[in-house]
Amino acid sequence: MTDHHSDIDSVSGKSTTGHEWDGIKELNTPLPRWWVICFYLTIVWSIGYWVVYPAWPLVSSNTTGMFGYSSRADVAVELANLEKIRGDKMTALGAASLADIEKDPALLALARAKGKTVFGDNCAPCHGSGAAGAKGYPNLNDDDWLWGGTLDQIMQTIQFGARSGHAKTHEGQMLAFGKDGVLKGDEIVTVANYVRSLSGLSTRQGFDKAKGEKIFAENCVACHGDGGKGNQEMGAPNLTDKIWLYGSDEASLIETISQGRAGVMPAWEGRLDPATIKAMAVYVHSLGGGK
Amino acid sequence: MNKTVNPNELKPVDDNGPLYAARKKVYPQSVSGTFRRIKWGLMAICLGVYYFLPFVRWNRGLGAPSQAVLIDLPNSRFYFFFIELWPQEVYYFTGLLIVAAVALFLMNSVGGRIWCGYLCPQTVWTDLFYAVERLIEGDRRERMKKDKSSDPLKLERISEIVLKHSIWLMIAWWTGGAWVLYFNDAPTLVKELVTFQGPMIAYIWIGILTATTYILAGYMREQVCTYMCPWPRIQAALTDEWALNVTYRYDRGEKRTSVKKAAELRALGEQVGDCVDCYQCVAVCPTGIDIRNGPQMECIQCGLCIDACDNVMAKIGRPKRLIGYDNDINIHRRQEGKAPIYRIVRARTIVYSAIIAAIGGFMVYTLATRSLLDVNVLHDRNPVAVKLSDGSIRNAYTVRLLNKSGYDRAIAIDVEGPVNPTMHVVGVDSVTPDRPIIVIPRDSTSELRLLVTAPAENNPEKSIPVRFHVMDIGLGVAASATDNFVAP
Numbered sequence: 141m142t143d144h145h146s147d148i149d150s151v152s153g154k155s156t157t158g159h160e161w162d163g164i165k166e167l168n169t170p171l172p173r174w175w176v177i178c179f180y181l182t183i184v185w186s187i188g189y190w191v192v193y194p195a196w197p198l199v200s201s202n203t204t205g206m207f208g209y210s211s212r213a214d215v216a217v218e219l220a221n222l223e224k225i226r227g228d229k230m231t232a233l234g235a236a237s238l239a240d241i242e243k244d245p246a247l248l249a250l251a252r253a254k255g256k257t258v259f260g261d262n263c264a265p266c267h268g269s270g271a272a273g274a275k276g277y278p279n280l281n282d283d284d285w286l287w288g289g290t291l292d293q294i295m296q297t298i299q300f301g302a303r304s305g306h307a308k309t310h311e312g313q314m315l316a317f318g319k320d321g322v323l324k325g326d327e328i329v330t331v332a333n334y335v336r337s338l339s340g341l342s343t344r345q346g347f348d349k350a351k352g353e354k355i356f357a358e359n360c361v362a363c364h365g366d367g368g369k370g371n372q373e374m375g376a377p378n379l380t381d382k383i384w385l386y387g388s389d390e391a392s393l394i395e396t397i398s399q400g401r402a403g404v405m406p407a408w409e410g411r412l413d414p415a416t417i418k419a420m421a422v423y424v425h426s427l428g429g430g431k
Numbered sequence: 432m433n434k435t436v437n438p439n440e441l442k443p444v445d446d447n448g449p450l451y452a453a454r455k456k457v458y459p460q461s462v463s464g465t466f467r468r469i470k471w472g473l474m475a476i477c478l479g480v481y482y483f484l485p486f487v488r489w490n491r492g493l494g495a496p497s498q499a500v501l502i503d504l505p506n507s508r509f510y511f512f513f514i515e516l517w518p519q520e521v522y523y524f525t526g527l528l529i530v531a532a533v534a535l536f537l538m539n540s541v542g543g544r545i546w547c548g549y550l551c552p553q554t555v556w557t558d559l560f561y562a563v564e565r566l567i568e569g570d571r572r573e574r575m576k577k578d579k580s581s582d583p584l585k586l587e588r589i590s591e592i593v594l595k596h597s598i599w600l601m602i603a604w605w606t607g608g609a610w611v612l613y614f615n616d617a618p619t620l621v622k623e624l625v626t627f628q629g630p631m632i633a634y635i636w637i638g639i640l641t642a643t644t645y646i647l648a649g650y651m652r653e654q655v656c657t658y659m660c661p662w663p664r665i666q667a668a669l670t671d672e673w674a675l676n677v678t679y680r681y682d683r684g685e686k687r688t689s690v691k692k693a694a695e696l697r698a699l700g701e702q703v704g705d706c707v708d709c710y711q712c713v714a715v716c717p718t719g720i721d722i723r724n725g726p727q728m729e730c731i732q733c734g735l736c737i738d739a740c741d742n743v744m745a746k747i748g749r750p751k752r753l754i755g756y757d758n759d760i761n762i763h764r765r766q767e768g769k770a771p772i773y774r775i776v777r778a779r780t781i782v783y784s785a786i787i788a789a790i791g792g793f794m795v796y797t798l799a800t801r802s803l804l805d806v807n808v809l810h811d812r813n814p815v816a817v818k819l820s821d822g823s824i825r826n827a828y829t830v831r832l833l834n835k836s837g838y839d840r841a842i843a844i845d846v847e848g849p850v851n852p853t854m855h856v857v858g859v860d861s862v863t864p865d866r867p868i869i870v871i872p873r874d875s876t877s878e879l880r881l882l883v884t885a886p887a888e889n890n891p892e893k894s895i896p897v898r899f900h901v902m903d904i905g906l907g908v909a910a911s912a913t914d915n916f917v918a919p
């Protein structure tokens with residue numbers, strides 16, 4: 141470091157700042173006045189900024205600034221605006237019929253988007269986030285429907301639920317043939333094997349098909365229908381297809397027949413607004429299994 | 432450098448130098464000559480293109496914008512004559528920026544800061560504003576006198592000042608006006624703007640650009656180049672010893688003497704320089720420097736000092752180009768009695784040109800061959816596969832079809848991969864079984880939910896590659912995308 145007052149550059153005759161890097165010295169060239177003024181103005185501006193806007197963290201809070209500005213309030217306003225914008229679209233959704241919604245690409249896209257988020261919030265705990273279901277909770281992507289897979293039927297199930305206690309809910313349950321003493325242990329095993337045979341699954345050696353058919357006709361046909369094709373009025377599943385809600389292995393079937401089944405789907409009417417329920421019906425229908 | 436000072440004679444110029452300095456106003460004198468003509472020409476081209484391009488029409492058919500160059504922000508489209516770019520094609524802009532940057536490097540390695548001197552908007556508009564100023568207030572001497580005058584408030588002077596600023600503001604306003612026309616149909620917007628029906632944002636942008644043009648070209652001028660622009664500082668790292676910069680050829684100019692003295696000394700057979708110390712080169716310089724002090728950061732390489740000195744040389748009967756595009760290597764070569772050499776083709780320029788050619792060529796190639804029909808496929812992740820009641824497997828896909836052409840297209844979708852597949856598009860009743868046909872409106876995208884079902888027994892593999900073919904059934908234009916068909 142050289143004293144900048146005495147160090148003079150021999151080429152230009154100007155004094156230097158005294159800074160030197162690799163033998164290169166910096167000339168002491170003053171900045172233009174406007175440039176320096178701008179620099180000071182930015183400092184003043186930043187101080188104003190500190191005062192006007194919420195800025196400084198305090199021990200347990202922060203400075204709140206002036207004029208009531210807060211980004212949280214801004215977000216609240218934005219959200220309210222968003223609701224307003226969506227309001228129109230949701231009204232359109234509420235007004236259109238289910239079939240029309242599926243035919244209109246814009247409404248379909250809206251219903252699917254809305255349905256997807258609502259599904260995630262309300263239905264995913266039972267049916268899974270992708271609606272793939274689990275044991276006892278139907279897979280909504282497939283084409284097997286307990287209460288029917290048309291748009292209207294799906295909507296009805298969502299609205300009123302199954303065994304939900306709602307006045308219009310779907311009713312009907314699988315009786316506990318073993319617990320209630322209607323069927324004996326060996327009869328249950330026989331009918332379980334008979335039911336497996338309905339959908340082409342293997343049966344136990346020495347299983348008496350005729351006996352199974354007889355037990356089935358006396359006890360099960362009332363709900364599951366002739367040949368076990370099911371009955372959507374009562375939510376009785378089709379026993380001849382490849383989809384099993386509570387499992388198709390012999391042990392699961394024996395458990396179902398002896399203990400009965402009565403899964404509950406809550407009614408969403410009153411908890412969700414009609415347009416939202418509609419959107420969800422369309423969403424579930426569009427998952428691919430809808431009739 | 433030839434100019435050295437005896438350190439013992441030096442006194443500090445600004446011993447207690449101030450932290451800031453008042454601006455030294457520059458009064459560049461008008462000049463005529465080769466480089467001035469080039470500058471006028473380039474100015475006319477640049478400003479002509481900028482101001483009038485939005486009014487050029489281009490027929491793209493019904494319902495499509497008919498403006499040749501249009502940045503359609505609401506619809507995320509960019510139109511450039513026959514090219515129409517979509518947001519997913521921003522890489523073309525990236526490519527353009529790379530080409531532009533390398534072109535700047537190339538210019539630099541060939542001719543120094545010719546961008547600054549001839550093409551930079553700051554230079555072009557400042558030059559235009561100077562022209563207006565000269566026209567109204569007169570040339571250098573007159574303006575200096577008027578600025579110094581102790582009685583500045585004569586009516587004549589005031590009207591001059593008012594006139595100058597009005598014209599400046601009009602130019603600035605038109606500059607802002609032309610800017611917004613690139614973002615909207617120009618004739619319509621002009622009509623809206625003059626009837627005060629235009630969108631607020633247009634007025635705001637016009638206001639911003641009017642202000643910046645007026646301030647930057649009217650007041651800041653060379654200070655933008657010297658203090659605000661980073662380029663002068665960066666370009667020092669990009670230039671090299673072969674680059675041709677505006678150079679005072681001191682090998683020929685020194686010793687400077689007056690015209691008369693030079694003639695006397697020459698008559699005596701003495702060696703004298705060609706520079707007659709007339710300060711013409713300084714007077715015309717828009718950044719107010721003396722190029723005879725060697726290369727300086729402030730110099731924007733505009734070449735006006737070359738024109739000024741050429742005129743002087745012509746008058747005193749000496750060869751032109753005492754100042755010219757040259758470099759130190761040649762000055763030294765001439766001092767050593769060797770012939771100067773000019774090397775435009777060097778490793779550096781070859782590499783830059785190659786990069787420009789490669790990227791430019793690639794862009795042109797992809798633009799020429801790009802498809803106006805495109806398809807993207809996304810497999811459902813949850814659930815990946817669904818077993819149906821008859822035991823068959825179904826996979827769901829989100830398919831996005833892009834129709835970049837200017838007309839509606841009927842698209843047929845085919846799937847290839849699983850054995851005996853059936854296909855269904857949610858919300859679409861297919862007329863032809865298993866071959867959904869969908870109409871995609873012109874210049875838009877459609878997102879579809881596509882279900883592919885195949886019997887499990889024919890497709891025992893856990894995962895089968897699938898290929899979706901989409902085809903314009905009218906024109907046969909096709910595109911395809913691949914994914915997988917998965918068993919549960």
Ligand code: SF4
Pocket residue numbers: 677712715716717718719720721722729730731732733734735736737
């Ligand atoms: S020195 Fe010459 S080339 Fe450089 S800015 Fe001044 S007039 Fe232009």
Ligand code: SF4
Pocket residue numbers: 679684705706707708709710711712713723739740743753754
């Ligand atoms: S214009 Fe030419 S002759 Fe005149 S001072 Fe400049 S370099 Fe010397």
